[in-house]
Amino acid sequence: MIEMKVAGIALDAGTRSPIVLLKDTTDRRALPIYIGQDQAKAIINALERQSPPRPLTHDLMVNIMSAWDMALDRVIVHSLQDNTFYAVLTVRQGDEKKDIDARPSDAIALAIRTGTPIWVMEEVIADASIPVDQDADEAERKAFRDFVSNLRPEDFIERGRKIN
Secondary structure, three states: OEEEEEEEEEEOOOOOOEEEEEEEOOOOEEEEEEOOHHHHHHHHHHHOOOOOOOOOHHHHHHHHHHHOOEEEEEEEEEEEEOOEEEEEEEEEEOOEEEEEEEOHHHHHHHHHHHOOOEEEOHHHHHHHOEEOOHHHHHHHHHHHHHHHHOOOHHHHHHHHHHHO
């Protein structure tokens, strides 16, 4: 799993649909997730630390969890199926933990409000992320190619002996 942070909300140029953009902690990969208008507003409100006069849905969820001594341990975006992302909330109450199915947009809105880490499975990153720092990606690929091109059969034998 890779920890991600919310980079912000963007609009798709063609459809004008909101997208929540997650970035890894090294700013090398970004994961765009299309969301609804209401979810975009909820995430923006959380990012801007706006407090409504009355609790909205995500604020209510945080209040309920707090009242029942529950904590949101982490959010995991765990799969992508038919262009739909899936997430779970890992909620803890005392020693008991439960994974609860959630839309990624709702999970992200709750994570921002509670300061909870957002994790994304590596398979999802591989399937749906976009490169942010192409120069760093190319430098990494070049370093790997250089490493591989300088390998000798003896290198594997020497390593094998060290492991045993």
